[in-house]
Amino acid sequence: MNALGRWWRREWPLHAMLIPGLAAIIVFSYIPMAGVVMAFEKFIPTKGLFGSPYVGMKNFKFLIDYPDIGRIFFNTIYIAVMKIAAGLLVPITVAILLNELGRQWMKRTFQTLVYLPHFLSWVLLSGILIDVLSPSTGIVNQMLGLFGVKPIFFLGDNRWFPYVMVVSDVWKEFGFGTIVYLAALTGINPSLYEAAEIDGAGRWKQTLYITLPGMMPIIVLMLTLNIGNVLNAGFDQIFNLYNPQVYQSADIIDTFVYRMGVEQTQFGFATAVGLLKSIVSFILISASYFLAYRFANYRIF
């Protein structure tokens, strides 16, 4: 009893601090979460969430029974995994390189510029990409032509399409990641660098032994959170750029769900797919969390 009282006296401010945040997520996340029951029913608005007829696993079965589903899952995971990897490496590299710049104004200018594509929508960028990647007139193929490479139909070729998705997505979004890693860089204690300098360590060694380890918590965190996106290959982007010619390599879960929805308003089906994605990300994220804790005694978040 006494121990409990002491514990309460010591910890109550911490609990109190969480009240507003908890209230927000209970109201705006947990209560609406009841909507996942739609995955198991044929939702009828007049009957509401809990009165609509129950259909069991029918919505999931519908997804699994689709003839091309294997291909679709493969495409989704293939593109998403490459995006996750590239989306990690590129911003880290750029953040470190930016940090190496001596002049503040340069650093600021470049940092602002790389964030710009984030503001452009895929509807718009798709038009620009089609021009830039055109085999006949596009600048990319003209440059490749200088090296004797034959024109490549990047957006119409199943061998190239997934990589174009990865590169263009990284190009659009790496500015966002760069900002996060730059913030992490500022947290590294400068005296560490001074000490290394005195020990005669070069810039490369400093990066390897001070900068990277210093950023590691954020890197691991971002990786863990991104792993959850393994079934999100980027709907807006692919929807605006794909075409029947590359269905084989470009059709992903979300584009498939979209095409299903054109025919009909399938709330149950859409919710079922959403739930499936959530479960997969939950498993992956919690696995990496507990592995990191178990073997490195490290808490990711």
Add this chain to the structure above:
Amino acid sequence: MRRKVKGVMAVALIAGLVAATACSKTDNNAKPSASPSSPAASSSASASPASETNQALEVSTVRASDPYLKFDPGESFDKNAVYDAYEKDVGVKITNKWIADASQFQEKLKMAIASNDIPDFFPVDASQLQQLIEADMIMDLTNVYDKNANDYTKQFMTKDGGLQMKTATFDGKLMAIPQTGNPYGSQFLWVRKDWLKKLNLPEPKTMQDVMTIAEAFKTKDPGGTGKSYGIAINKNLYDGVTGLTGFMNGYHAYADIWIDDGAGKLVYGDVQPQMKNALQALQDMFKKGLIDPEFAVKDTGKASELLYGDKVGLVYGAEWSPAQLVNGAVKDGKVVQDWGVYPLPSVDGEPAKSQIGIGVGTYYVVSKEAKHPEAVIRLLNQYIESDNNQTEENKVYEFGKDRVEKSSNYWLLNPLTAYNQTNTNGDVLPNAIANKDESLLKTKDQKTRYGRAMKYVNGDVSMWWEYMISGPNGAVSLYPNIKKNNLFEQNKFYGAPTPTMVEKNAILLKKRDEVFIKIIMNQAPIDEFDKFVADWKKLGGDQITQEVNDWYAKVK
């Protein structure tokens, strides 16, 4: 300076905190009732006490705002001359539950339906109608319509023999009022006339002519760009302009509609042998370099750049195609591209028929909870009356309170509309425009189009497109002949999607697009088409055909 900013921030923070706590309080009060039934909380702030005195029937609806609608001073969507006129003339007071921009109306409506928060009456599309019937949210209007629609309305709505009304009838019950319209919109061939003249080519009459012209446009490059092609198409094969529907119709192939096989059975156009011929022709064109090899990644806007840039001078499209072509045809206040419009050329002696649908895209439904369904029919009566028999009095429904045309588009305020199921634009407009004879004009649409075409005649070249549609040599001038010979192939299936369609259509359409595009691009041999037909049948096509024919037997 910095201190000031901090001060502002602090105030904002405090304000936020207060608000946050205030909100969590309301939350406590409201939490238990997660049920969607709280119509009282509807936020329409228009409970005007004035309406209590006269016994007007109140009905609520939802509206899409429109960039072309310009309100008179002091008026708004909630309070305007048109709504007032309905209240005065037929005793119906219209209130708006919400207003959304036209581009976002559908999204908002979907949410309203899903959360069971619908107004008394509102417009939906065919699949939403189906959904609302299944969810039992809308009213059977059979009796209400029967009792309240006047004879003129009843006649007006069934001028097409009742086909459009039938599409809103389920199991003998009228579940919605169709927004009637004219289905007879043909596809046309559009060709650069200046190029034909330059290269001394005949006007296209047969498919062979089309090939000759396309080849000449490619090889002789009249635009002088060095990058010319024969025809402009885009990745969506059935778009209204830069699509292939008209091309296929020239081969008597009908894309994505159900046609009678001559023996009283319905068959699907995409899997008929005529489609193979059309694809074969396209593949040949592709091999000759007449089609942009990058067409498969371009949408309509992107593909149109070829037209604007003088690289292509031949394209298939609906009568409104000039609205797209105008971007390249008119430059710096001058018409720089001379387009001509031609009826669909045919591959053989038999004239080509243009494929068409039923002509209804929108349905007005009435909520089961509506207290005054008869008010909706009154609105319909009044609209049809005012639109077709215009008097000085009812001009208010078109122009607002001062009853004169000032291009403010007040007619958009009518919450429920129905249009003529046939139109006489083809007989009337080219004549009226050629002779500048306003007295020939009958409908509002004709008056609007005449006005725009006259602007072109009087020197406003930006209105070139309307002149190309409605003028003496415009697209609609070809209609009298098309109608006389009945060169239309109408979709024979207008029922709700069958169960197998719902389940299998996505995969069937994907297969079709994949195979067709590969054949056109010569990445697959033409015989791939036969394999596609076999796959189509196996993957659910046979079953769908069966279901469609069961339906056909019932309605015949």
Add this chain to the structure above:
Amino acid sequence: MRYRLSFGRRLFAGGNVLFLAAVSLACLMPLVHILAISFSSGAAASAGQVVLWPVNFTTAAYQNVFGKPEYLRAFWISIQRVVLGTAVSMLLTIVTAYPLAKDQRQFRLRTIYVWIFVLTILFNGGLIPWYLTLKTLGMIDTIWALVLPGALQVFNVILLLNFYRNLPKELEESARIDGAGHFSTLWRIYAPLSLPALATTGLFTMVGHWNSWFDGMLLMNHPDNYPLQTFLQTIIINLDFRFIKAENAELIVKLSDRTSKAAQIFVAAFPVLIVYPFLQRFFIKGIVMGSVKE
């Protein structure tokens, strides 16, 4: 501290500048392209003639965007939304991240709490129940519908709590010894020291509020209450070319107006581009060390 840099080091520095400049240029090009389109004539733009410089210079597109009286009202609503939304959001994030940054010994239930928050990133019940909840709370058509539902961004909380954890432990201990409680430790030590992280999360929150348009469309029942981005979306008309009727011809003429779209994008992105450089002064190395030395 200045000493001569080695040759290799200078070579690297030069190469680095060149490389980053090239990357930045690749990021800048599309925006320049869009800017050029927005100042070009409609005909030149739709024929695809505009590359990086306006063709037939005109400001008609901007007159079209700014010419509507609704513009100012929508702008004002957006300002309110960003200021209010960012303030509420940052306050919530700062306070929520603090207890969660404690280790298990100091705060026994932290891991459970963390997972309660993380689960909300992973699972959601879809738009319909979310909308129904907001409707039940009576928030539809009020500014709170735009501000409160997204007020707690769990991603930002996690980012911040990681930053808190990396602050030197001695700081907190010395504050304890001085008799400071949790609240004053947070305000006097943690918050000021985590300025770079706060700038980051603050930026993301602001940009998020500024850019989002979908919620405005869904949750506002009257266009008078639209924030700027929702309003700007209405300028762009998207048509499905399969379903156009002859009566819509006028819409198509308007649709192909690429210049207005381009101007719209620019008008929308501009304020953020202005604010961003000001936030950057917080991304300065070594704040932590400086304060420990004092």
